[in-house]
Amino acid sequence: MTNYQFKIDEILDKIRSMGAKVVGLQFPEGLKVHATEIAREIENETGAMVLISGDPCYGACDIADVEMEGLVDFLVHFGHTPLPIDHKVPTFFVEAHYQLESMEILKESLIHLEGTEKIGLVTTTQHLHLLEDAARFLEENGKQVLMKEGKGTLKGQVLGCNFSSVHDLPVDTFLYLGSGNFHPLGIKLSTKKPVIIVDPYLNQVRDIDEFADRILRIRFARITRASEAEKFGILVSSKGGQSRWELAKVLKKMIYKEGKEAYLILLDEINPPSLMPFMDLDAFIVTACPRIAIDDSKMYEKPLLTPQELEIVLGRRDWEDYEMDEIKY
Template identity: 45%
Template sequence: MELDRIKSEIKKRHARRILLQFPEGLINSALKISKELESETGVETFISVDPCWGGCDLAENEALKFRADLLAHFGHSPWPKKPKIPTLFIEARSDVEIKDVVLKAANLLNARKVGLATTVQHAHKLDDVKNLLEEIGFKILIGKPSGKAKYAGQILGCDLSSVSNLDVDQFLFIGGGTFHPLGIALATGKIVIAADPYSGKVINLEEMIKRLLMQRYAHIVKARDATRFGVVIGSKFGQINLELARKIRNKIESKGREAYLIVADEITPERFYGLEDIEVLIITACPRIVIEEGPQFRIPVITPRELNVLLGFESWESASKDLLQYKL
C-alpha cells in the first residue's frame, strides 16, 4: 500500500487533511491505514466509501469540498488527465501467488503463440509468467504500454490498446473477474483464457463471448424503432466524454430522431425512472456500465459502436470487434 510514500508526501507538503479513496476490494484496509497515517504524521484523514471504479473515478470534488491537502487513490495506476488536487495513485500491487493458477491455465492453452495481459495489480509479475510459460514451450508476447496503460501488458476496461495488435493465437489474462478478459476477446477476436489468482479458477471465455454477443445484438434489435435517445455523459473525473456525446447526438438527429444529453455521476437504473419518454440510453462514461449493469435497466442500454449498427452506419460484424472502445 506504499504507506511510507504517503507519509513522506504528507510531511513534504505539510498536509493537514488527506482523503483516502479505495475500490471495493481494498476498503477493508481503510481503517488500518487511516489509523497509521494519523498516529505517525498527525494528519486528519477522511475515508471515502463511495463506489470507485477506476483511475477515472477520482474523488477530487470530495477532496476539494473537505479542503484536503492531498488525495490518496488506491488500486489504480495514474490517469492521463491531471487532477485539480495533489494526488497519489497507490497501485496496490498484489502479492498473491500466481504460479499454480498459471500452470493450471497452461492446460487450456492450445496455441503456441500466446499474449499475456493483466490489470495493474499483477503487472509486476508478467515477466515471471512469461518465463514460466516459455519453459513449458509457449512463445509469449506482452504488449507495450500504450494509451492509458502505464505498464507492459496492462489493460483497462476502456483501453485495450496494449493487446489489440499483438500477433498471437490466444490470450491469457491474469486477474479477478471476467470483464477485462471479455474486453480482450471482443477487441481481438481471439480465444481468451482467464486465470483468477484469488479464486484459483481458470476458464475459457469462448462460450461466454458467444452469449454476450447474442445479448448485445438483442439490445440493438430491441432499440431499432426508438425515436427518443438519451446520450449519457459521466461526470466523474475521467469519464467526461462531451465531444463524443455531441457527435452521437448529431448522428441520431441526422436520422430524424430525437437525442438528449443527460449528465450523471453514478449511472444506475433508478436515475432514469423519471425520464419515461426516453427509449434508449447510449452510455459514453464507462463500458462496464453497459456490459455489467445494462440488463438491469428498463430500456436498452448500448455503446456508441452499437448505436452505429442501430442507425445503419456500421455492420454488426465490424462493430462487434470493438464494442467496448468508446469512439466513433
C-alpha cells in the first residue's frame, strides 16, 4: 500500500476491544492521501463508521479531539507521538514509520564526520525506528553516539517546537536523519554546534550552515523593522497543544512597560487572511507554533516575531543570545 507502517491490525484490535461504533481518523498533510484507503479497511473489517478530519494538522499539538467530541467514540491520530496533554476523546497515536529502502546514505555521512568523535544522533517521529541501526553503524565506524530523551520527546526525537533532547548533550556534532531544514536549524540554533543532515529522500548529505545563515539574516531584518513598531498584536492559539496564554499575558505587560500598545488576538488558524483586519498594528508576536514566524514570514506584510525576538526588539535580550522559540510541555 505504502512505504509507511500504519499498524492496521493494531488499530482494528483497538476498535474491536472498545466496541467503537464511530472512529475518527486524523492525518498530517503528507499522509492524508492514505485516508480513504485506511477508512475503507476499517469499515470493512470492523463495521464501524469512519469520520476523516479534513482540516490541516500540524502535529501532536493539533489533535482533532475537540472538533470530534460527541461525534466519535475513538480517534486515531497518525504521524506523531503523544504530548503530555489531555484529550477530549480516547486517542490512539500511530507513528507511521517510514520504511527506507537502504541506509547506504549513512556511509557518505562519514566523510562529513571525519575528525569528529562524539555524535548526537537525532530524528523525527517517522524515523525513530531507524536510530538504533544508524547508531550501530556509526559506532562500528569508530564514532561515539549519544542520544537522550527530552521533555515530552523520546530518545533522539526532536519536534518543530521542542529541541530538549539535544540540550546539554556533550557532543561535537549532531547528525540529523530526515528531510527538510527546519529541525536541523532548530538543533543548530539551540546548541550552536555543527549539524549534518542525512536526507534519505533526496539521497543527500549536507550541513545546515548556509541555510541557518540565510534564516538569521531574514530574522535580523524582521527584528530591525519591528524595532520601530508602536502597536503589537500578540497571537494566541486556540489549539490545546499550542496555547500559551500565560506567556501571552506576560508579553503584553512587557510591551506596555516599554510605553507601547499590545493587543491579544485569539486564532485557531494563523494565516495572512486572518490578520488582514488588524493591519493597523505594526508587528505580531506568535505564541502559537514556533514554526509560523520562521517558515512563513515571507507571506506576511507585517513582521511576525517569536517571543525571544520580541525581547531583542525591546532591548531585553542581545542579538548574540538569539534562541529558537520552544513550547515547554
